[in-house]
Amino acid sequence: MSAAANQSPSQQNLSNYNHPLPLHIANLTCVRAGKAMPFTREQMSAIDKKPIEAPVTVNFMGLTTDEQADRRHHGGPLKAVHQLPIATYDKINAEFGLKVRVGTLGENLTTEAVNNLPEMDESSVCIGDVLQYGAIDDDKSVQLRIVQPRRPCYKINDQIGQFKFSKIPNVASWVSKQGIAGWYFEVVRDGLIDTGLPVYLTERPYPFATLETLWQLSNSKQKFDAKVIEPWLAIECLEDSWKKVLKKKIKTT
Template identity: 80%
Template sequence: MSATHRSNPEINLPLHVANLVCVRAGKAMPFTREEMSAIDKAPITAPVAVNFMGLTTDEQADRKHHGGPLKAVHQLPTATYEKINTEFDLKVRVGTLGENLTTEAVDGLPEMDESNVCIGDVYQYGGQYGDDKINGEDSVQLCIVQPRRPCYKINDQIGQFTKVPNIAAWVSKQGISGWYFQVVRDGTIDADLPVYLVERPYPFATLEALWQLANSKEKFDAEVIEPWLAIECLEASWKKVLAKKIKRG
C-alpha cells in the first residue's frame, strides 16, 4: 500500500463483525526499573462496568502516559502475538501487552486489525438486531481515536523472560500495536458478546494508513493530509505529527 491511503469498500451498517472472546483488566504491580505497571492483563470472569475512563476494574500505574478518556480501552489483535512469536521464536501469551479486549471474527469476515479498522469507527459490544437496528441500552459503545504507540514497557515486559532486544521498535515498525477507544456510551461488558460496527464516518482512515503517513520520511501534498486533520476525534498529538508532513512552498 502507498503512504497515502486507500478507501475501505462500502459496507452496510450496522454490521456484526466479531464476537468478544475475552475481557481483561490489570492491577498495578511491581515492574522493572523500580516502577509499577498494570501491563499484564488477566481475564475477567464476570460483567464489568465501563465508564469514560475505561473498565472500572482496570488500573494504570503511569497515568501520564496510559489511561484517561482518550486511552480508555485498548484492543489488540491476537495476530500481534503470532507475529512476535514467529519473528523472535518466543511464546509470549495473549494478555501480556496490556490489551483489554480480544475479539474473533464471524461469518468469514477478516479479523479486526490495523488494516481494516478506522479512526472514528464506533463499535457496540453487546445487543441484538431488531428492525434493522441494534438494541441494547446497556451495551458499551466505543470509538477508535488513536493507535497505540509501543513503549519501552513492552521491551521490559517481554524482556523479563527473554533476551530479545527492543521488540517495541519492531512492533512500531510493523504498525501492529492495536488501538485505543474513547467511550461513547457507558455500560457493561463481558466475554461472548457480539461486536457490531455501527458507525464508520472516515472509511479512508485505517490505522495502517495513519501509521504509514505518521512514520514516513516523505512530505505529502496538503490534499493527502488535510482530510486527516479534519477528523475531529483523532487525538491531537497525531494531528501534530501529520501536519508536519505537509509539503511547504
C-alpha cells in the same frame, strides 16, 4: 484482472464492510484487566492483563476493574480501552522466536471475526469507527470510538524481557515500525461488557482513515501534498498528538 486484484490488502478488507450499518463484524473472545504491580526499573505497572470472568462496567475512564500505574502516559478518556489483534502476538513470536502469551502487552479486548469478514486489525478498522459490544437493541451495551493507535513504549520490552533470561531485541520499536500495536477507544456510551458478546460496527464516518494508513503516513520519511494530509486533520476525534505528527508531513513550497 478484477478491480479487487488491483487493491491493496487493506482496501480488500475494507470493501467487505460495504454493508448497511450496524454490521455484526466479530465476537468478543476475552475481556482483560490488570492491577498495578511491582515492575522493572523499580516502577509499578498494570501492563499484564488477566481475563475477567464476569461482566464489568465501562465508564469514560475505561473498565472499572482495570488499573494504570502511570496515569501520565496510560489511561484517561482518550485511552480508556485498548484492543489488540491476536495476530500481533503471532507476528512478534515469529519475528523474534518468542512465546509471548496473549494479554502480556496490556490489551483489554480481543475479538474473533464472524460472517467471513476480516479480523479487526489495523488494516480493517478506521479512526472514528464506533463499535458496540453487545446486542444492537440493548441500551446497556458499551459503545466505543477509535481515536488513536497505541504507541508502543519501552515497557513492552521490559515486560517481554521478564520471560527470558537473555536480552531481547527492541520489540517495541519493531512493533511501532510495523504499525501493529492495536488502538485506543474513547467511551461513547457507558455500559457492561463481557466475554462472548457480539461486536457491531455502528458508525464509520471516515472509511479512508485506516490505522494502517495512519501508521504509514506517520512513519514515512517522505513529505506529502496537503490534499493527502488535510482530510486527516479534519477528523475531529483523532487525538491531537497524531495531528501534530501529520502536519509535519505536509510539503512546504
